[in-house]
Amino acid sequence: MKLHRNGMILAISLGVLLNPLNSSMIAVAIPSLQQAFGLPLSTVIWIVFVFYISGTIMQPIIGKSSDRIGRRRLFLFGLLLALLASIAASFAPNFGTLVAMRIAQAIGTSMTVTVGLPLVRLHITDKREHALSMISSFQSGAAAMGPFVGGMLIHWWGWSAIFYVNIPIMLVSLVLAWKWLPVEPTQTQAAESPQSQSPWQTIDLVGMLLFAIGLIVLLGSLLSGKGEAQWSALHLTGILAGLLLLVWFVWHEWNTDHPFIPLRTLTTLPSVSWIIAGFMIANVLFYALFFGYPSYLQQVIQLDSLHTGIMMLVLGLSSVAGAAMAGRAIRRYSRRLILQLAAILMLLGALLLLMIQVHSSLWISALILLLFGCSSGLGNVAMQADLMDESPASIIGVVSGLFNMARNVGGILASTLISIIAGVSFTASHFHVLAICLLGFAVIYSALLYGRNRQV
Template structure:
């Protein structure tokens, strides 16, 4: 690999790490934002919801846009959007504007994730697998150390620092990308002559709108179901509107020629469907702990942001150590054994949460984080291998897109579950209840993992 290729990887890597970094740093800032804006836990959770909903929509849309307008243009535009949103977010006059900045930030970072891998695939032809693995390290490493970095930044410079820290990464990536990413080829005649109406049909703008309205309305309705049992009529109506919109969305997707989420693909390849269901559940489990544990440390144990970040580093480091081991193991034995062990570790970790109390030693908390971290490392490789095993080569692109959608749905469901259980205030009793529910879900994942050996039989049973 020549020098230019190395610098190309660095320029792209500095850009794509911003999405996982910003999705993970915020976990340590939840308690601080709740205090600053004097909001309950449910409302503050929208800082998480907004990012993942936007990312789930923006990444496939920007992937299609890059095919029409050029990957270099989309990547550079994403860096500009990320820079502007990271600069403006700390200046937000209220929490609503902070959410808007967060949404814009997720769109900008998603633009880079959507095309970063494609840029490397196209322009680096030697040792391509090694190049792609390096980019994966940028992403997984950023997600792993995000809580640690967030803890240090919030502790020493308060919550605005988790936005300002993006600026040097965005500037460095932009300057390097201008020099290293080759210019896009002239757009095809299809792209040149395509009207906005045709382009909206291609990206399924109607489906995206229905999906967004339905999901947001349903979340608003569900989040009104606090532990007290009180639910307002207005929120019930909003929730029903969300269900109706999602129903219309499913019907629309089954009829349109270019669906945002191709449900017919799920029906045609049931083994792949089960892999996506499992991936959604393991992300629900992982991110429920990922966002819930820092709140437990800060609000129940009164641990500082700095020490919370250090403790959460156990989760990230365990995941990073497990990933290469998982790769060698899966190459020899296939994905099933690793996924079964991963599910068992998540079950044990969830049960261990129930045993924690307000004076549990650090080693006890670290064991929970290590169990989930190793499990995440096994899943990162195992679920991807299971996807390739269960999906035909001719639909690899569609399968990968659906796979990422499942990831985001899992993260959204994790935040939803935590918010409903906790209501307005994060409590020790709620955290224990969360552990019980996670243990039940983890047992379901064990069951699915065991049956992955004969994926076709999943449909017949």
């Protein structure tokens, strides 16, 4: 199949936007889901967590599998799975079915995200930064504009509409991917080699279970304790058990031959480790602002949902603009300079966030969102380009899976942080505490960036 650059880039861009779009639109659907299924917030909120947790678990597995069975196949299968899950979710008769479809949707969209970067790395050599810039623009824009789009859809057609909107995007991406994504020779070679191991034979089932159970127990204990406004012995036991399971997970990953997360491999690639860690912290900042600021605007400033959505468009559009600028700037300047600029913008935004008051002008809020959005767009493209150059081609799928896993972990940490701080609803004092935490994460991000630069 002849590689058509523009068709390939558009197919990948449409495929990768599905994950952030669906992880963000659901935020505005939670009240509607509570009403539709008659469930408390503490139950409905798990529809957010299962999406992140499923993606977090599956992305390293998808990355490892893609190195063996082919990225084109996984991209197409992921689109088809997400399409079927979205159709089924819109007709879900009960909340359990909806959660199951969200898990399937997370797995399918994780496939497109995880194999998208390796496809660019392996098949686009000319002006690769431009391709990464376009893909990152789709991702950033979908993530930040999801609440606005979701709010409009729910207002006119109900919560099912946030699943309908996936269908035309997935169909277009499927057609383009089928036509323009290259068939990789390694697929045939792997199939003909009797000595090649199936990727399923190297799956670290113990590591997956330790990670998933430990994370769910820890999050469940933290959120239920906060929700009940008191920490019982059961909650504290659950927190301790979750932490111990995660410590066991780290020990197991270090000592097993086929780890879920290759910790020993990462120690031999310090630059890659710095990039992944920095990307995770950057996403904690982005998603904490993304989930927290709308609540602040509505519950503290008393803006309505329409004007809140318009304000959040500043974050989305500036993320897209930052990604577009990064694609051009990387060809002219060093990635190191772009990452330093992203860190400076993030620190400035965090400092302004700390100083904001209830009576502050909305122009200050817009400036904060602009700074964070530009920082996110610039940093995402620069880190992706850095990762592609620093990663050996033989394990690019694994590294891409870890990189996208870091995005999900950042989202999990951010939403957990907001739930712990705010509880039932946001107040001005809660938001001030969140601002202090975000400034701390911005400092950590800058420190990680400094450590990365020392590797250059």
